[in-house]
Amino acid sequence: MNKITTISLIPLAFFSACDQDEKKLKHTNVILIYADDLGWAQSGAYGSNYYHTPNIDRMAENGIRFTNAYSAATVCSPARASLMTGKNPARLNITDFIPGTRANIFPLTQPVMQQYLPVEEFTLGNLFKEAGYKTAFFGKWHLSKEKFGPVSLEHYPDKQGFDDYFVIDKPDRQTNPEMDPHWTNLIGNTSLEFIENNQNEPFFLIMSFSAIHDPLMEKADSIRMWREHPLSEKPENNPIIAAILSRLDRTVGEVLDKLDALNLTGHTMVIFYSDNGGLAINNYVPFMDYYPEGEALRIADQKPLKKGKGWLYEGGIRVPLIIQWPQVIDKLRVTNEVVSSYDFLPTFASMLEIELPSEVDGMSFLPVLMDDAPLPLRSHHWHYPHYQRQAEAPPAAAIRRGEWKLIEWFENSLLETGKPAYELYHLGEDIGETNNLIDHEQEVAQQLIYDLKQWRIEVNAQMPVKNPNYKLP
Numbered sequence: 001m002n003k004i005t006t007i008s009l010i011p012l013a014f015f016s017a018c019d020q021d022e023k024k025l026k027h028t029n030v031i032l033i034y035a036d037d038l039g040w041a042q043s044g045a046y047g048s049n050y051y052h053t054p055n056i057d058r059m060a061e062n063g064i065r066f067t068n069a070y071s072a073a074t075v076c077s078p079a080r081a082s083l084m085t086g087k088n089p090a091r092l093n094i095t096d097f098i099p100g101t102r103a104n105i106f107p108l109t110q111p112v113m114q115q116y117l118p119v120e121e122f123t124l125g126n127l128f129k130e131a132g133y134k135t136a137f138f139g140k141w142h143l144s145k146e147k148f149g150p151v152s153l154e155h156y157p158d159k160q161g162f163d164d165y166f167v168i169d170k171p172d173r174q175t176n177p178e179m180d181p182h183w184t185n186l187i188g189n190t191s192l193e194f195i196e197n198n199q200n201e202p203f204f205l206i207m208s209f210s211a212i213h214d215p216l217m218e219k220a221d222s223i224r225m226w227r228e229h230p231l232s233e234k235p236e237n238n239p240i241i242a243a244i245l246s247r248l249d250r251t252v253g254e255v256l257d258k259l260d261a262l263n264l265t266g267h268t269m270v271i272f273y274s275d276n277g278g279l280a281i282n283n284y285v286p287f288m289d290y291y292p293e294g295e296a297l298r299i300a301d302q303k304p305l306k307k308g309k310g311w312l313y314e315g316g317i318r319v320p321l322i323i324q325w326p327q328v329i330d331k332l333r334v335t336n337e338v339v340s341s342y343d344f345l346p347t348f349a350s351m352l353e354i355e356l357p358s359e360v361d362g363m364s365f366l367p368v369l370m371d372d373a374p375l376p377l378r379s380h381h382w383h384y385p386h387y388q389r390q391a392e393a394p395p396a397a398a399i400r401r402g403e404w405k406l407i408e409w410f411e412n413s414l415l416e417t418g419k420p421a422y423e424l425y426h427l428g429e430d431i432g433e434t435n436n437l438i439d440h441e442q443e444v445a446q447q448l449i450y451d452l453k454q455w456r457i458e459v460n461a462q463m464p465v466k467n468p469n470y471k472l473p
Contacts, residue, residue, distance in 0.1 A: 039278020125161025280308020
């Protein structure tokens, strides 16, 4: 009898503990720190010995670092739309930055795309608000018809589930580089106030920076300090980017310190992520004559990755992702699991035990965070039917499954150019995409081509078509 009683009590205690753990998960604070155009390798946590990011590195030392994290797009608006909704940009028909490149001067005409995120879409803001969280979005939005003004208000963050918000944009010619040109301090200080004011209830906060987006502007003395660094002349390093990133990193540190001071660190998930790959040597950055030294014009090589923002090579879509969550991650971890922008909403929905809406393309990676469990093998797709003039990148699509990645160049697959339409890489052996295996792995290539075409049909991806008015130069 005693033995039976003892055995029956153990499960009761166990389930009680599980209930408590689930309750804690449901009330975990979440802070998403979203950098702009920050490259995969542009921090100490990802191997840079030039860019100084002690606070981002501190997150990695106390959390989990993803080596195979991606953006769902190679430019801003589609990546942000995917993050918000859990959907691939092609399904949303938001496939370029808003408003996109409208010039009709290319061999292919670009499809007309959606010019804002519809308020009917279920977003991260809606998800956390439904769970009883206080929600806030501070910074770059870029999901409205215009960035500012009356026409934008109907699609601003407050229409997408966010209680508190303000919207900023990148600098312009009138911006004073000496006065917080990317609004980094403003976003940081407002976020600290929000955390302080909501410390006694669960909150969800997105800190959406414009750093390090062009134009590259920062205080002259900070740039001068980085210019004097012995590694500043390396092609992957840029003193202005280093100065911008240092300010961003200090803001990350202030957030971490505030959580410590308020005893919130233990039950707060802090995420550091980038919207797409970094500005690269191939990117043209406008009106950079402010700095005659020339660093801004060469931008930065994204080595070991190929190309950068605007391209579907790894340099344009592979991004840093670090998650600090002491409640479940109690030591430094590194994972090779492949995740993307559309996986965040399913992950948070799983954490909050909220049913997902239909047509979500992402998958919860909560098992990776909780138990280091592998995710099922799946395909990731990219669809960019536009010309990215800043990077001189042509329309393209891509698919990754396992270690294999295939890229399709639409001009070559849709027009009779006589040039190869596809490239195939084994990323496990060739992260820099230097060895095109398309002629050696035909079976793999044909399967990926088929899968990519079938996926486009499934999501009704809008395709470019031959431009009848195009004349060869």
